[in-house]
Amino acid sequence: MLAKPAAQFTLEEAQAEVEKLRKQLNQWRLEYYTKDAPTVTDNVYDDHYRDLQALEEAYPKLVTPDSPTQEVGDVINSDFAKVQHPIPMLSMGDVFSFEELSEWDARMQSNVGHPVDYNVELKIDGLALSLIYENGKLVQGSTRGDGNVGEDVTRNVLTIASVPKQLKQPLSLEVRGECYMPKAAFAKLNARQETEGGTPFANPRNAAAGSLRQLDAKVTAARELDTFIYTLIEPEQFNVTTQHEAIAFMQALGFTTNPSSEVAGDMQAIDTYIKKYTTDRDALPYGIDGIVLKVNDLALQAQLGNTVKVPRWEIAYKFPPEEAETVIHDIVWTVGRTGVVTPTAVMDPVQLAGTTVARATLHNADMIRDKDIRIGDTVMLHKAGDIIPEVSRVLVAKRPVDTPPAPIPEACPSCGQKLVHLDDEVALRCINPMCPAQVQEQLTHFASRNAMNIDGLGPKIVAQLQAKHLVKDVADLYHLTAADLAKLDKFKEKSINNLLSAINNSRQNSVERLIFGLGIRHVGGKAARILAEHFGDLDHLMTASQEAIADVPNIGPTIAEAIVTYFKAATVQKLITQLREADVNLRYTGPTKPVVKDSFVAGKTVVITGKFAEFSRPALTKQLEGLGAKVTGSVSKKTDLLIAGDAAGSKLAKAQSLNVPIMNETELLANLKD
Ligand SMILES: NC(=O)c1ccc[n+]([C@@H]2O[C@H](COP(=O)([O-])OP(=O)(O)OC[C@H]3O[C@@H](n4cnc5c(N)ncnc54)[C@H](O)[C@@H]3O)[C@@H](O)[C@H]2O)c1
Numbered sequence: 001m002l003a004k005p006a007a008q009f010t011l012e013e014a015q016a017e018v019e020k021l022r023k024q025l026n027q028w029r030l031e032y033y034t035k036d037a038p039t040v041t042d043n044v045y046d047d048h049y050r051d052l053q054a055l056e057e058a059y060p061k062l063v064t065p066d067s068p069t070q071e072v073g074d075v076i077n078s079d080f081a082k083v084q085h086p087i088p089m090l091s092m093g094d095v096f097s098f099e100e101l102s103e104w105d106a107r108m109q110s111n112v113g114h115p116v117d118y119n120v121e122l123k124i125d126g127l128a129l130s131l132i133y134e135n136g137k138l139v140q141g142s143t144r145g146d147g148n149v150g151e152d153v154t155r156n157v158l159t160i161a162s163v164p165k166q167l168k169q170p171l172s173l174e175v176r177g178e179c180y181m182p183k184a185a186f187a188k189l190n191a192r193q194e195t196e197g198g199t200p201f202a203n204p205r206n207a208a209a210g211s212l213r214q215l216d217a218k219v220t221a222a223r224e225l226d227t228f229i230y231t232l233i234e235p236e237q238f239n240v241t242t243q244h245e246a247i248a249f250m251q252a253l254g255f256t257t258n259p260s261s262e263v264a265g266d267m268q269a270i271d272t273y274i275k276k277y278t279t280d281r282d283a284l285p286y287g288i289d290g291i292v293l294k295v296n297d298l299a300l301q302a303q304l305g306n307t308v309k310v311p312r313w314e315i316a317y318k319f320p321p322e323e324a325e326t327v328i329h330d331i332v333w334t335v336g337r338t339g340v341v342t343p344t345a346v347m348d349p350v351q352l353a354g355t356t357v358a359r360a361t362l363h364n365a366d367m368i369r370d371k372d373i374r375i376g377d378t379v380m381l382h383k384a385g386d387i388i389p390e391v392s393r394v395l396v397a398k399r400p401v402d403t404p405p406a407p408i409p410e411a412c413p414s415c416g417q418k419l420v421h422l423d424d425e426v427a428l429r430c431i432n433p434m435c436p437a438q439v440q441e442q443l444t445h446f447a448s449r450n451a452m453n454i455d456g457l458g459p460k461i462v463a464q465l466q467a468k469h470l471v472k473d474v475a476d477l478y479h480l481t482a483a484d485l486a487k488l489d490k491f492k493e494k495s496i497n498n499l500l501s502a503i504n505n506s507r508q509n510s511v512e513r514l515i516f517g518l519g520i521r522h523v524g525g526k527a528a529r530i531l532a533e534h535f536g537d538l539d540h541l542m543t544a545s546q547e548a549i550a551d552v553p554n555i556g557p558t559i560a561e562a563i564v565t566y567f568k569a570a571t572v573q574k575l576i577t578q579l580r581e582a583d584v585n586l587r588y589t590g591p592t593k594p595v596v597k598d599s600f601v602a603g604k605t606v607v608i609t610g611k612f613a614e615f616s617r618p619a620l621t622k623q624l625e626g627l628g629a630k631v632t633g634s635v636s637k638k639t640d641l642l643i644a645g646d647a648a649g650s651k652l653a654k655a656q657s658l659n660v661p662i663m664n665e666t667e668l669l670a671n672l673k674d
Pocket residue numbers: 028029031032033038039040041042043045046072073090091092094121122123124125126127128129144177178230292316
């Protein structure tokens with residue numbers, strides 16, 4: 001990324017930067033196109049390319065015809081015979097987000113003056129191939145080369161099974177498409193390269209290019225290359241008027257075409273297509289790196305034409321990179337709630353599968369040793385399960401000389417106590433119960449919504465409380481005073497009162513919140529609720545045998561063992577005593593129903609009679625019950641209140657005779673309002 005927006009460069013600065021970028025890009029182009037051995041990922045290349053584009057746009061006079069932005073592919077530097085392409089083989093414009101793609105479509109629509117149908121295709125990750133037929137017979141296969149001159153790879157192409165040597169009609173024509181290596185063949189090839197001591201290919205695209213461009217065609221034959229054909233040159237000769245028809249036409253001649261292309265008339269359909277293949281791409285037997293939009297109407301394509309480098313009528317949308325390269329600046333070790341100490345790599349921020357990533361977990365010391373990850377290393381990242389960024393491998397060739405192995409700590413980074421391995425765990429642990437980092441995590445967990453639900457007690461406040469020595473365990477929370485809280489940053493009367501009352505309210509919680517909040521290993525919110533319901537209070541749980549706990553439906557031996565071990569500890573016994581003394585509820589009070597203490601009918605036995613203007617009888621019954629009334633059907637001495645609507649009959653008379661208080665609808669409405 002440029003140090004500042006391109007427009008803010010002076011001409012001299014821009015010139016220097018442009019030269020630097022061209023030199024770098026040209027080196028990468030040589031490695032990629034000519035040697036089939038890239039040393040950086042495509043997104044690193046693409047980022048630099050975009051920087052160059054931005055500077056050239058800001059200073060058009062810096063554009064030269066030999067800039068990588070103006071040239072297709074690379075100089076040919078191989079032993080193959082050269083062939084001139086009658087019609088140049090161009091590159092393709094690309095965009096990296098759906099927004100950019102929509103803008104491209106909007107520009108297209110405004111250029112042509114109406115909405116446009118596109119043929120949407122998968123962008124196959126291989127290399128472009130031209131095939132020329134005379135009277136139905138394959139006479140030449142060639143690579144793109146620099147776009148005008150390519151390499152003659154006819155002998156190699158003849159070994160590819162999906163390329164027809166003879167067409168189903170004796171036509172003379174040129175088609176173009178993608179030569180690719182299926183994923184399975186790629187895996188097999190790389191495994192063989194490794195056992196035979198060769199260098200594995202960086203990706204299927206380079207493997208395909210490297211395999212097609214073999215001087216010995218027998219080597220190519222063994223590589224299981226495949227093709228998808230997608231371009232018909234001079235289609236007007238064959239009465240074909242759309243890209244979609246062209247594909248069907250070529251398929252009928254015997255070419256292998258990709259089955260996934262479809263015509264889409266609006267961005268919504270294209271969005272659906274992108275989403276489908278963003279998800280499904282892993283399941284395809286070949287690699288794709290994006291999708292391609294092509295104006296479907298071939299006459300319109302011809303009318304739109306090309307720039308020096310790309311057709312104006314097509315655009316590639318590239319998927320977010322699934323792999324990214326970056327540098328590790330530091331490895332930090334953090335202590336979790338249970339004392340496990342985990343390493344995290346701190347890196348130069350990079351784009352990875354659609355998000356910016358600057359940190360990645362390294363899991364444990366074993367992983368650091370196994371992958372030999374060092375501070376200062378250049379690494380490849382991927383997203384495990386498409387969510388968590390992970391280091392997949394170290395690019396050892398890029399390691400600065402004299403880089404020492406990453407230090408593995410022996411002492412807790414928070415409290416300094418010696419770290420241990422419990423049982424046969426790989427994890428390093430701090431087993432100091434007073435360890436400040438652990439206590440901070442425990443307090444934050446205790447206060448969290450699904451635990452004691454103490455609103456306003458987040459990690460920052462907890463850290464301050466610890467730093468000012470106001471709390472060292474969860475029991476201390478219940479002894480905090482207004483004077484204590486006044487010592488915290490920005491704590492004024494209102495915030496002090498809010499936090500104190502949140503802490504105070506948590507005393508009434510049903511005990512499952514406490515059981516979860518204590519942070520016993522393996523005991524999540526659901527297990528805590530089952531245990532609270534089953535044992536009724538904390539004392540019964542604490543004294544229960546391991547077997548008795550394991551017998552509780554949905555609990556099992558692992559949780560049972562963890563609970564018994566937890567409550568055995570003297571520090572835990574003391575903590576529970578302190579919580580009890582602080583009036584924290586230790587009983588299961590059940591899924592609590594709201595108790596209505598004061599309403600005009602709370603606790604009263606009520607009878608309803610007659611008709612009401614505002615209510616149906618069932619609705620009124622429900623409403624009164626909600627206010628704490630017991631609604632019954634007949635008037636007796638026990639009736640506390642009769643609510644009488646219009647046309648009330650015998651019940652009214654009975655209530656009058658028993659001196660039961662009577663309320664009419666108007667009075668009822670007034671009371672309900674209160
Ligand atoms: N890593 C590196 O060092 C390095 C160096 C140079 C280039 N590159 C990569 O190469 C890209 C530039 O290469 P490019 O100019 O060949 O462009 P491109 O590969 O991004 O796109 C054009 C090519 O897409 C292919 N293609 C696949 N499916 C297609 C379909 N359905 N319809 C039409 N074409 C289809 C064709 O071969 C066509 O030539 C860069 O974006 C970069 O990612 C990487």
